[in-house]
Amino acid sequence: MYTVNLAIIIPFLAAMIVPIIYKRIKGIHVGWFVFLVSTALFLYLVSYIPNIASGETYLYTFEWIPSYNINFITYLDGLSLIFALLITGIGSLVTIYSIYYLSSEENLSHFYTYLLLFMGAMLGVVFSDNIMVLYVFWELTSISSFLLIAFWYHRKSSRDGAQKSLLITISGGFGMLVGFIMLYVMTGTMSIREMITTISGFHDHPLFIPAMLLILLGAFTKSAQYPFHIWLPTAMEAPTPVSAYLHSATMVKAGIYLVARFTPVFGGELTWFWVVTIVGIITLFWGSFNAIRQTDLKALLAYSTISQLGMIMSMIGISSVALRHGHSMNMVIYTQAAFAAIFHLINHSTFKGALFMVVGIVDHELGTRDIRRLGGLATLMPITFTISIIGSFSMAGLPPFNGFLSKEMFFTSILSVRELHFTSEVWMGLIPVVAWAASILTFVYCMIFVFKTFLGKYQEEKLEHPAHEAPFGMLFSPIVLGLFVILIFFFPNVLGNYVIKPAMYSIFPQLGAEDLGQHVSAWHGFNLELKMTIGVIVFGAFLFIFLRHWKGLYNWILPEKLSFNALYGNSLELIEKVSKIITNSYMTGHLRDYMVYIYIFFIIAVGGTLLNTKAFLFDIEQYSTVTEFEWLITIAMIIAAISMLLVKSRLTAILLNSVLGYGVSIFFVIFRAPDLALTQTVIETVTTVLFLAAYYFLPEWKKEDSKKRSKIVNGIVSVAVGVIFTTIALAVQNGKLFESISSFYENAYELAGATNIVNAILGDFRAFDTMLEVVVLLIAGLGVYTFIKLKARKGDNPLEDK
Amino acid sequence: METLTTILTGVLVSVATYLILSRSVLRVILGTAVLSHAAHLLIMSMGRGLKSGEVPILTDEALSYVDPLPQALILTSIVISFAVTAILLVLAYRTYRETGTDNLFEWRGIKDE
Known part of the structure; x- marks a missing residue:
């Protein structure tokens, strides 16, 4: 049950255990535990390949919040399997590499916890069928990426890089969330599979294009597409294993996954084709153009990753026209672009992963990765040199490496665009030209990577450590990836038939299975694609040789x-x-201003509601009569209250306050409340004494020196508050909705054996209340005592330090 | 009578609000004291009807009693507001000792040692 759901959960569980293992088990490096987890997951997923290849898919539902349609549904098909294999496979290799790369003095438990967190989140992204769950995992990858970039958080550049990546990817993700909600509003489902079957009825919906663009925003920010690519180069502040794993092989490909996953939803639309293709092509060109000027090897690889991601993106964009309505079966040829895209995606993960690890090795062993300080390492680090040749030549698109195959297929698909007559010939013809120019630049920076680092003059005086070959542990992972680069070149169709073809079913579910898939061959005649590749080599070599003249x-x-x-x-x-x-x-830091905000809010909210509901209904007749004596006291209290505002002396104000207090106690007598009258009299007396004591210690009143304007504001606010208060109180007295519960307490004698009802309420019915009230008094008493007794004058040590 | 009490309450609230908005700390504390007077009167007038019965002490002669519930609540409230006033006064006193001023506007930005 829930086997794939479990595959997502396992890394999270492992992430929880990592700190414990790190603390308890000292003999074995904690990385091996992580390696075990990711390898086990990898092997488990590999076991699905035969069934997936025969066209099966797996759906597991775990009901999470069914009332909101949010369920933890995992969907294992060809597309998600490829990504999952990359996540766990590259994850295992990176873990081995990191064991030797990171010093044991680093905070390894944090590192591996974040890494597992990322792995789980990323598996969640590719397996989730419910868009809300997908969104949660999506943002979780951003957060774990943030934590990993900022792993060396004592460096400002690391923190800045982490912040930048988080801001850009999270805001894109937020846009994506809005797009998802729009999709839900349109289709009424949160399942991507169900959307694919029902979306055809919504192409004219006003939310269709906004939803598409917002989801693309999420994909483009995550996959570092132009102009959101700027976060990726700064993200290179992360430790190199992280760069190899998150920022080249897996996380940045989440955007590509999303675009591929939503191709069946939006694919038939021309806007989708244009946006995805053009953004991809621009990114391809811009990334390769900028890679050449970099002097830091990692920055070079970062721009190269941007460029390659753009290339994959553009191919997926091109493939979407196969889903266009009204086109005949010969459009199926465009599905080959998606095939090429996924093929290149896998190839890119292999060669770019290897190259990042090579840079890591150079950095680790020599203490620098600045091209200007490197050179002549070929003889000193022969294995590293070999791996970097395999990686870069594959990236440049040379045989016999896998990059050659996918690069040729890229040319095929980009050339096929010319036959789409969506707009003028010139524009359609420009796309292949730009792509070809970008490929030349790609060739140039690949050559820079190899030749400037490993050939030329060895400058030991510029290095921090003399050059020597890395330990085998660090070489192991790049060697494995390098072997894949070569193996895929020789046996591309194993990969094509068993892994890529099933993914094609996922991207083009509307098309028949027999039309999808492709036979990959290294040699297909002396055609235009091959000529383009030769052109790339010739021009690229030319540009590389004369680099310093045009740089x-x-x-x-x-x-x-x-x-x-x-x-x-x-x-x-x-x-x-x-x-x-x-x-x-x-x-402002002034109490008065904050109180004004509160009162104004009260006036607007409560007064507004009052006006809105028109709840003023006053009926004065039904109440008890007023005697002359009561009139007298009321008027006296009103005069006393208003004079409080006008008097100059503090003493008078304090005494006027007591007038009010004693007035209240007279009212209590009139209102048949002897207990209250007594208490009020006593308390008022004590309060007055307290005020007088404060009067003795506090300075004489100065004239209120506030501005006239703020005095007027205070006046208006006070009057408004009073008026609203009175109106509400009057309205409430009129609209009594319920019978008073007081009659219950009149059975005080039977219930509590008391004749004084008020005392029975306090001492019996609500005894807990009274007890807590006493506690409040006690605390207040302690507070008063503390404030007066403990004297920490200036110059004394603070009390806490004693 | 209820209406008259309520209007009195409204006046007290206005005065209390104005006092709370002033700069001198003693005025602010006086404002809170006036506000609690107003609250007590309000609770009283919200009951079943003022003067509409006997003192709520059970006797055989009485036919009806005034509402006992507001009285119980006010009794609690009187004591609590006394505690609050006491704390505020001592706080004001202490702050004055430390800062040398009772003006709220001048308290702003004073560093605690």
Whole structure:
């Protein structure tokens, strides 16, 4: 039962155990436990491959909040299986690598807890069928990424990078949430599978395009598409295993997963095709263009990742036209773009993972990853050199590496765009040209990566440690990935038939299974694609050789202050400034102002409700009569109250307050409340004494030196509060909805054996209340005693330190 | 009578509000004291009807009693408001000793040692 649900939960459970293991078991590195978890999950998922390949899917439902349609539904199909295999497989390799990469003095329990948190969240993203659950896991990946980027939180650049990635991905995710809610409003379901079957009726719905664009916003921010790509290079402040895992192989591909997953929902729409394809192509070009100028190897790889993600994105965009209505079966050819996209996605994870690990090794062993300080490492680090050749040449699209195959397929799909006559020939023809130019730039930065690092002059004086080969533990994972790079080149169809083809069913459920899938071959004649590749090599080599002659162009074209990075930084500063100004404008630190806010709120909310409901109904007749004596006391109290505001002396004000108090106690006598009258008289006397004592210690009143305007405001506020208060009280007296419960207490003699009803209520019916009241008095007494007795004058040590 | 009491209560509330909005700490405390007077009178007039019966002490002669429930509540309230006033006064005294002023506006921004 719930086996796939369990696969999501296991990493979270393991994340909880990691700190305990770290603390208790000292002999074995805690990373091995994490390795065990991810490998077990990987093997478990591998066991699904044969069934998935034969077209089966698995659906597990765990009812979570059924009344809101939110259920923990996992859906295991071809598409989610690929991602899950990458998550757990690369996860295992990265864990091994990290065991040797991170010093044992680092806070390993934090590191591995975050890593497992990420793994669980990411599995949740790819397995969830319910969009709300998907959203939760989606944001959880952002949070775990934040924690991992900020792993070395004592460095400011790490914190800034973490903040930037969080702000960008979370705001995109928030947009995605709104898009999901729109989808739910349209289709009435939260299940992606059900949406796919019903969406065709909603293409004209006014929310259809907004929902699409918002979901794409989420995908683009997560997958670092232009112009949201700026967070990825700064995220490279994370430890290298994290960069290899989250920021190249898995998390940044969540956006691609989302676009692929929603292709059946939105795919037939032309807007979808344009947005996804164009954003992808721009990202492809911009990423590769910027990668060349980087001097930090990790930054170079970050931009290269951006570029490759754009390439995959654009292919998925192109493939969506296969779902367009009114087109015949020959449109099926465009599904091959999606095939190429997933193929390249897997290839990218292998070669980019290996390359990141190579950079990590260089950084770890030599103490720097700055290209200007590196060079000539080929003979000193032969294995690392070999791996980096495999990785970079695959990335550049050269045989015999897997990148060559997917790059050729990319050219095929990008060339097929020319046959779509959506807009003028020139524009359609421009897409392949841009893509080809980007491929040339890709070739250039791949060469920079290999040749500037491993060939040329060895400059030991610029390194922190002399160069030597890394230990086997660190080399193991990149070697495995490098082997995959070569194996996939030679046996691409094993992967194609068993893993990629089932994923195609998920992207194009509307099309028949027999039309999907593709035979991959390295040699398909001397066609245009091959010519393009040759062109890439020739021009790329040319540009690389004359790199230093044209590199100066960058500063001229792209000054730092005009970049999106600068825009991000400036707007962040501006937001901080503006919010500080706004906050300071009303958080004045004056009690009076805060009280005014509270009173104004009272006036608006309560007075407004009163006006709205028109609840003023006064009937004065039904009440008891007023004697002359009562008139007299009332008028005396009103005069006393108003004079309190006018008197100059404190003493008079205090005495006027006592007049009010004694007036109240006279009223208690009139209202047949002897206990109250007695208590009030006693308390009022004591209060007056207290006030007089305070009068003795406090300074003489100064004239209220507030501005005239604020005095007027105070006056208006006070009168308004009084009026509203009176109106409500009068209205309440009139509209008594229920019988008074007091008659119950009149049985005091039978119930409590008392004749004084008030005393029975206090001492018997509500005895707990009275007891707690005594406690309040006690606390107040202690407070008074403490304030008076304990003297911490200036110059004395604070009491807490004694 | 109820209406008259309620209007008196309203006047007291207005005065209390104005006092609470002032700068001198003693005025603010006086404001809270006046506010509790107003509250007590209000609770009283919210009962079954003022003067509409005998003192709520059970006797054989009485036909009806005034509402005992507000009285019980007010009795609690009187004591609590006394405690609050006492605390506030001592707090004001202590703050004055430490800062040398009773003006709320000048208390702002004073660093605690």
